[in-house]
Amino acid sequence: MDSKENTPNLSENGKPVITITQISRPFFTHSEISYMHSQTIDESKKLQYNQTKYQIFQLLYQVIKQLKFPLRVLATAMNYYQRFYLFHKFDGAFDDMDKDPYVVAITCLLLASKNEDCIKKLKDLQSVVNKLRDIDENKPVTNTLDSSGDSIAYHELQRKYVLATEFKLLQLIKFDFSNGANSLSIKTSVDCLLVQFCKQLDINYRMSILSWLICFDIMSTPLCLVIPPHCIAVAIIIISLNLKPQEIKLDHHEIGEEDDDERLSEILDSIDCERDFKCPEVLVNEGILYILDYYIHQYSHSVLNNYLPAIDKQLGKEQIFKFMELKEKFIDLKNMNETSCKESLNRTDEYLSKWEFTTASKGIARFMLGNKRRRFNKELDIQG
Amino acid sequence: MDSFEAATQLSQILRNLTPSIQNLNRAARFALVNSDKEDYLLPTILDIINDSKMVLNTKSTIFQFIDVLISESFQYSLQNKYSYPYIQGLKSALPEIIQQVLPQANNSNLYNTYVCLRNISKHFKIDCSEYIDKFQCNLLTEEDISKIEGNKEFIPEKYEPSGDPLVTAWKILLEKKRQSQFERARLLKHSNPLDEIVDEDEMFNIRVKSDKSNNLLSKRQILSRMEDDREAHKRSKENLWVVNRDKNSSFITEQEFLDNYWNKYHQLNKSDHEEFLNSLSGLNKLVADSYKDKQF
Incomplete structure (x- = not known):
């Protein structure tokens, strides 16, 4: 008998529910990475992606210097930032917070500081980043998250976007925190x-x-x-x-x-x-x-x-x-x-395509570490 | 504010103190701002510590406040804002304070007291590393072990108030640590473990209602203590990772390598090294699963 209970894959009214299992893959081969980039970064935006990345990493270094973070926070934040754009479209639109790479950067730093056990308040991260970028945090802006068109302080709107992006980022790293300070009893x-x-x-x-x-x-x-x-x-x-x-x-x-x-x-x-x-x-x-x-x-x-x-x-x-x-x-x-990483094979692998954030709200998305996968093999077989 | 008012206000603050860092800092700041009235404020702090009606949790918090106060007093005096207020007075009262925070009948403040005393010791020239090391060791003597065998009571040694008060404070603390090791060993040896399920109320029911000595904690106090200790633990971790970097340099510096890497890391001994390699092997399992093709 299997002691693990299977997750029901039928909803209450008997209709099947989409279940997606996402196994964390912390490492990809170079050809997989270039395939994924070809999906998320347009040929015309490649140069801009690299320039933006360079600017943002320079900025992040200044931020960790001011907040006195150890280098491992920087390294994890940069890891997250690059991982984010494997699965998420890069638009390079700085004026739209939904697509702003700087919002992504703040989010990566926030999550990295948590995972590396060097916790700072989001407000502190924001204020250092915005000061370095010479942005007046208190200026009123239109609340793009709200249809009423009311105005809201810049940092408050930014905060909302960062928190929304954090949930996206968590899905993209497949909730895998194993590169952090607490795993494996050694700093990795x-x-x-x-x-x-x-x-x-x-x-x-x-x-x-x-x-x-x-x-x-x-x-x-x-x-x-x-x-x-x-x-x-x-x-x-x-x-x-x-x-x-x-x-x-x-x-x-x-x-x-x-x-x-x-x-x-x-x-x-x-x-x-x-x-x-x-x-x-x-x-x-x-x-x-x-x-x-x-x-x-x-x-x-x-x-x-x-x-x-x-x-x-x-x-x-x-x-x-x-x-x-x-x-x-x-x-x-x-x-x-x-x-197994030829272009033709990569195309058939849905794991490598852009992640649809609506999946998790429509059905069930489950995230697990690779080495925990076997536990669910039986269940996955049933679903065929 | 006159001296009397300041003393009353400080007493009020300390009686309601919670161990969040903001509250501790605020209380310490108050004491520093009014340091010209030290002659009144220091006795106030000691009165509260000596007050038999104060619950042990609060006494532990007040000791944390003393830790913060000493550290702030040093810090601001180095900037020439004050001339080391409270330091001498608190230091000479340390043995007395420790005995109040760690009464004979109850050792629940032991670890917190150790952490604070260790912090306090950093500010003085006396080398306390010997005591810090000892605190982590087995302090039981041959005599103690035979007493435990015979299920006898722990009899504390009388302490002689000699030498520096800081050293005396450490000696009292170590004696309390020995007591706690003694009592635990005795308990393990002479009482049987329970197999039945104990319900929550019974589990927390350490203090009899009629007991007014304040030496044992009630359920509410235990729960709030768990919350407080979590807070204190968070505080102790808050600044462990801080890396100071040169403002004028636009990239990483040699100093960072020297302070945070070269002088911090050491060759591992054999058993640690084995464990280290095991962790890396564990990592390899995750890594192998990540690639589609077999790499190794």
Whole structure:
């Protein structure tokens, strides 16, 4: 006998009710992501999407600085923001709060601060964001949520939209909070894992901070939608130890770090990502290649650029060539398996299409974590 | 406001104090603004703590208020707004206060008192880390264990008011902790667990109605205490995560790495490391389910 009670899929008057089960998929392959973007971001808006994202992430950094949030709140907020536009149309209409990416950004920060256990009032988040954007929060605006056309203070209307967007966001992350501070008894944000790994490997201060700087750059990329945080952390460490720059502009130094080169090479050779950090190798490879590509294309905009000298002394060339050299070295790494992610197959997968928020109000939508799925297998079979 | 009025008002505030951070701050602010009348206000605080009619919950809240007051007094005096009011007076009264907040017959304020005393200790030069560590340890002696075996009463050691009052306060607290460990061990050893369902009223019925000593809590007090402790816990977590960053820098700085990462993380010992790896393996299960194709 099955002790779990089945959810009735008939309504009271005997008519069947739509039930949808949404299983959380925190990670997608690159081709799935580009397929999803093709559904939500028009070809003509691609550039605008990227520019807006860049501006918003810059703003978010200023916000977390003022509110003194740790970096993991920023990382989670940026993760949510990018996840949001996998399933939701990007219009880039700033004057319409229903479509305003800044409302989405505030919402992501709100939910991230809750999930990371650094709670602030929404009012405080709003006031910092609006001040940085030079918006007068108290100015009266027309209440677009109400047909009467009455006016309402800007921040009050914004608040209503943020809360409505929060419910949307929750559906889009499939109510999966497993990347937060409280799950798994360890902090699973890349920055925290990374430094813990460095300490485990006994990597010196200079290389650890280099890894941490790279981590900050990578935080704002969609890599967090592709591979899990521990694999990103190991990929960053491997790249740092391969780069091993002689010069980083730092105020603090550890005694003897100049003579540490040989030991660092030994550490690099000894790393076994499966054994030491439970990281599936193929996912680490994916991370390494992605990060190298990122620096090859974006180096001049990166934080790393501020810390490394323009010309690498050993190579006698600009830093970017070092990343290109490494790319060459790693070119043969085994990539992720994307057999089932062909465009034609993606089209038939409803999970990857834009999420209809009305589904949940029309019928029953149920959200669950992947590893809890088996519990409901029997029930899903009945529904055929 | 004259001294008498200020004292009456403070007494009123403290008698109705709830442990929400706003209320604690407001009370502390009142005491600081009127710090020129410290000679009247300090005895008021001590009178309330010593008042046998005050319920234990309120005494615990007042100790939290003392914690906030000491911290604010330091903070504002560093900005030269005051000259360290209340600090000396409260510090020398600490042993007395702790004995009132933790009466012989009841240990329900033990943990809250520990948290506050730990906060208070941070402001003074005396190194209290030894006591903080001890609080987490098993304090029972050989003698205690044989007493527990023989189902004998706990007899508290007389404390000698010697040395610094802060140290004395810690010693009293540790003695109370030992008592609580003793009583728990004795209870586990000599009484049988109940298998039957106990209804709610009976469960909460610790205090006999005729008991006027205020040493045991009534059902209403227990419930409000749960609410209050939740509030206090929230408060203690509120600022744990704060990261201060340089205003002049437009991107992340080395200092943040040094303060919040490099000096905070340490190599894990063997058992912690194993647990850490287990958590990561747990994460892998979620990860594997996320991809359509088998990746690893």
